[in-house]
Amino acid sequence: MKADIIVIGGGASGMMAAVCAARQGAGVLILERMPRIGKKLLATGNGRCNYTNEHMDPACYHSRNHAQIAGVLEDFGAEDAIGFFRDLGILPKSNDGYVYPNSMQAASILDCLRFELERLGVKVLENKNVRQVLTKGRGFQVKCGDETFHCRRLILACGGRASAKLGSDGSGYTLAKSLGHSIVPVVPALTGxxxxxxxxxxxxxxxxxxxxxxxxxxxxxxxxxxxxxxxxxxxxxxxxxxxxxxxxxxxxxxxxxxxxxxxxxxxxxxxxxxxxxxxxxxxxxxxxxxxxxxxxxxxxxxxxxxxxxxxxxxxxxxxxxxxxxxxxxxxxxxxxRGYEYAQVCAGGVDLSETDMKTCMSVLHPGLYIIGELLDADGICGGYNLQWAWSTGCLAGNHAGKECHDSNRTN
Ligand SMILES: Cc1cc2nc3c(=O)[nH]c(=O)nc-3n(C[C@H](O)[C@H](O)[C@H](O)COP(=O)(O)OP(=O)(O)OC[C@H]3O[C@@H](n4cnc5c(N)ncnc54)[C@H](O)[C@@H]3O)c2cc1C
Structure with a gap:
């Protein structure tokens, strides 16, 4: 099967990237290892989803390449996230700067993303555990079991390894490493x-x-x-x-x-x-x-x-x-307390190996790495989802636009 863009991982960052890429006119396929996309989103904020914070500040993040954080938040920050979700029907509710959907139900955030994916014709394949990714000519081959998928642009959105029962089992690090990326040591964060x-x-x-x-x-x-x-x-x-x-x-x-x-x-x-x-x-x-x-x-x-x-x-x-x-x-x-009880992972793909204006790999043009898989983790308060939205949007917009431009010239 072929797609302009394949997104590996149907979590927060992957869904955001897919929406943004599809809005640019690209054909997008999401491959998700769990039976449903967005399982972790439903667990966020104790089921209420604290999806961003009005007080957005790079100081609320940790990364070995901390200087890269500010630009990402400038390009797509809290107001952009609130606006993005407002356009999808989500009324925001601020609790001391912590922003939730007015329904106080994480399911609202997941539902509005699912509706938008459907409206844009994004194909979602669940129970697809990607085991291997290979570069092939000017594109990529993505392997899950006996199936092989082909794409021109690939977005790795596999998350870290915190709360593996919700989907992210650390396989994103293996895939990124197999493509030559360095991983800043990963440890559990936001835990006891x-x-x-x-x-x-x-x-x-x-x-x-x-x-x-x-x-x-x-x-x-x-x-x-x-x-x-x-x-x-x-x-x-x-x-x-x-x-x-x-x-x-x-x-x-x-x-x-x-x-x-x-x-x-x-x-x-x-x-x-x-x-x-x-x-x-x-x-x-x-x-x-x-x-x-x-x-x-x-x-x-x-x-x-x-x-x-x-x-x-x-x-x-x-x-x-x-x-x-x-x-x-x-x-x-x-x-x-370990990964099982952690909300996020600190560490991940080294930001110096991605152009953080677009989240594109500097090692492989056409490869994008986003979300928690990257070496950036925020404090509690909506900062980690904001990172997922910001990086998802930057990658999706860029990959989608590149596909659109190259389809026009071909
Ligand atoms: C209990 C809990 C509560 C939280 N509450 C909040 C909160 O209120 N506010 C906040 O900002 N942050 C919160 N977080 C953190 C936030 O949920 C994450 O930082 C965010 O979801 C990361 O988004 P992501 O897309 O990078 O990864 P994920 O959301 O983890 O998504 C990754 C997806 O990729 C899939 N995947 C992984 N590997 C493969 C593979 N090989 N093949 C196919 N699919 C694959 C996974 O199944 C998963 O669906 C919470 C986390 C937890 C665990």
Whole structure:
């Protein structure tokens, strides 16, 4: 079977690329390994799909070639994404800058993309697991099982290897590598972190506001504030997710990775100590439970008291030690929760090997690489889908236009 353009992967970036290419008049075929396209999209934003963010900033992304990010977001940014989906019928709803469809249903985003693919005559073949891609003359051969597909332009949109049950199993890296592309080491990101301290076993289910700071080999790398979720295995929640890619790289490089949780981020340690000393005086002679009550979640304050050196129930620890623990509750990171629980992958195809004006490979003209497969990952808040839309649009428009121009000259 032949097509002007084949898109491997019917995820966010692949569908965007297919729509943009087909709007230029190209004949487009999507090959998707899962029984349905867009499975991961349905799981985004807890089923509500946070599809972009009004506060778009290159600083919200990580990449080895970070300088390339800004241009991509300038060429197709948050307003463009909101406009694109508005034209397909999606009313946007902003929640503190986080943009969702007004229906608050991820299915709306998937449905409007499917309707547009159908309207444009894009062919979608599901259950097609692409195993091999070869260059052939001025085009490409794409192999799935016994079938071979031919195209002039090929768009790799296979995603990374996060949440493989939703489709992206890492095969995109193998395909890109087989075509000569270099892969910046891939690690899981936007996921929880496992901690070595046994105290976490007693903290399962606790949620608390905190500033989480990440130290690698004793150096402060980054910190984020928000609701932290404590679990038997360690720490999770958005501020932890934001640090998890950097932590995973630290672990990969066998560095010492530590997080410290500040449960009183609005108070200096001296002010907190003063408050604790006052409280100690106020409840002198009473049970320690009275001192604890109302300071923090009960399980959490008890764990802090224990770490501060309080061995016997009913007694109080040294207040300086307690203030220290409340400001820097330790989590010695042993592992990330891994790809299974990760929302994205950090690392991927090196951006220096793609022209980021078009997402075309500099190694093979006619080959495009987009979405999470590239070495760029965003923080939580709609940034990863924005990257998928931006790169999908740049590649789709360019590939579609090239096909249109070459069909006219042939
Ligand atoms: C639970 C969860 C929640 C998330 N929530 C958000 C959110 O609210 N906002 C946000 O911005 N980001 C979110 N993300 C991240 C976001 O979904 C991804 O970054 C984005 O989907 C990446 O788009 P993509 O097209 O590059 O890859 P994907 O969406 O992963 O699509 C890749 C597609 O390629 C197919 N494929 C892979 N290999 C092959 C092959 N060899 N042959 C054929 N097909 C293949 C896969 O089956 C898949 O359909 C979330 C991720 C997860 C897992």
């Amino acid at each position: 972190l496992k901690a070595g301290e046994s105290i976490y076993k007693s903290l399962s289910g606790v949620r608390a506001e905190a500033r989480v700071s990440l130290y690698i080999d004793g150096k402060l790398k980054d910190s984020h504030r928000g609701e932290v979720q404590l679990a038997e295995y360690g720490i999770s929640g958005i501020p932890v997710f934001q640090l998890s890619g950097q932590a995973a790289y630290g672990l990969r490089n066998r560095r010492d990775v530590q997080c410290f949780l500040d449960f009183f981020p609005d108070m200096s340690e001296a002010a907190l100590l003063e408050l604790l000393e006052k409280r100690k005086k106020q409840f002198q002679g009473r049970d320690a439970g009275v001192f604890e009550t109302g300071l923090l979640n009960r399980k959490l304050i008890q764990a802090c008291m224990k770490l501060a050196g309080c061995r016997k129930p009913g007694t109080l620890p040294d207040m300086t030690c307690l203030a220290g623990i409340l400001k820097a509750f330790p989590a010695s990171i042993t592992e990330s």
